[in-house]
Amino acid sequence: MIKRGMRHESRQKTAVGRVRLNEIFTSIEGEGILFGTKTMFVRLAGCPLKCRWCDTTYAIPMDSGADYSIDEVKALIARELQPNTYKVNFTGGEPLVQHEAVIELAKFVREKGLRTYLESACHDSSRFSKVLPFIDICKIEFKMRDSGVVDKKSYPALLKSELECLKMAVQGGKKPYIKVVVTNSSDLEEFKELVSKIFTVANPVDIAGFIIQPSFDTDEPVLDRLLAFYDAVYPSYEHVRIVPQLHKFIGAR
Ligand code: SF4
Numbered sequence: 001m002i003k004r005g006m007r008h009e010s011r012q013k014t015a016v017g018r019v020r021l022n023e024i025f026t027s028i029e030g031e032g033i034l035f036g037t038k039t040m041f042v043r044l045a046g047c048p049l050k051c052r053w054c055d056t057t058y059a060i061p062m063d064s065g066a067d068y069s070i071d072e073v074k075a076l077i078a079r080e081l082q083p084n085t086y087k088v089n090f091t092g093g094e095p096l097v098q099h100e101a102v103i104e105l106a107k108f109v110r111e112k113g114l115r116t117y118l119e120s121a122c123h124d125s126s127r128f129s130k131v132l133p134f135i136d137i138c139k140i141e142f143k144m145r146d147s148g149v150v151d152k153k154s155y156p157a158l159l160k161s162e163l164e165c166l167k168m169a170v171q172g173g174k175k176p177y178i179k180v181v182v183t184n185s186s187d188l189e190e191f192k193e194l195v196s197k198i199f200t201v202a203n204p205v206d207i208a209g210f211i212i213q214p215s216f217d218t219d220e221p222v223l224d225r226l227l228a229f230y231d232a233v234y235p236s237y238e239h240v241r242i243v244p245q246l247h248k249f250i251g252a253r
Helices: 070-080 095-111 125-134 152-171 188-201 223-233 246-250
Strands: 018-028 038-044 066-069 087-091 115-120 137-142 177-182 209-214
Touching: 018 070, 018 095, 018 246, 038 070, 038 095, 066 070, 070 095, 087 095, 095 115, 095 125, 115 125, 125 152, 137 152, 152 188, 177 188, 177 223, 188 223, 209 223
Parallel strands: 038 087, 087 115, 115 137, 137 177, 177 209
Antiparallel strands: 018 038, 018 066
């Protein structure tokens, strides 16, 4: 669990049985292996991290959005549910900040016959282990150092936590997928080391995909850089894909 370098506001706790919710909406999944599918997004407030290319900065403060009871959010989910939406994506901010709420809401989503999807930066493997049994689709995001996600000293602990979460998801039979955002400044040697560590923890058959996501609007990587990152993964995992955030091209959330 990462403690150093955390934003103060994200250490605040929500009251038991309460949820600090930013928004609930239905849109097209714009990134990852399920891009192009209709999805309900439940965006929770709060994130202790600070990625320089973050595109949901409005959801970072713990006091962003509004305060609800769990039952009120269940009612909002039920009201928002549209036909042909087979999954609900718990996102943020960082959903593990309110992991107890995610567990309760995920149970409700499953009762509705939908699949649960967790998008997490995996900064807290203890909380991740508690949420995991209630999650059907799991994205494990690895942050490169140049993301600025945490301070230098805290980075090894974050990486350790991400790898632990990957291991748990694999052992839990979740067949997670991996996402790494790269910029033009991301270091290729660091990326190669990361790939090596990932495939020490997971066999290629254990994961559902490996997505290299180019940063958007911040230090965007040129094609040659992207191909170099692709080449670093391909020998270990030939299904690697470079996928930009597609929802941004159609102006969707
Ligand atoms: S982990 Fe997600 S929400 Fe938090 S700063 Fe990074 S991109 Fe933004």
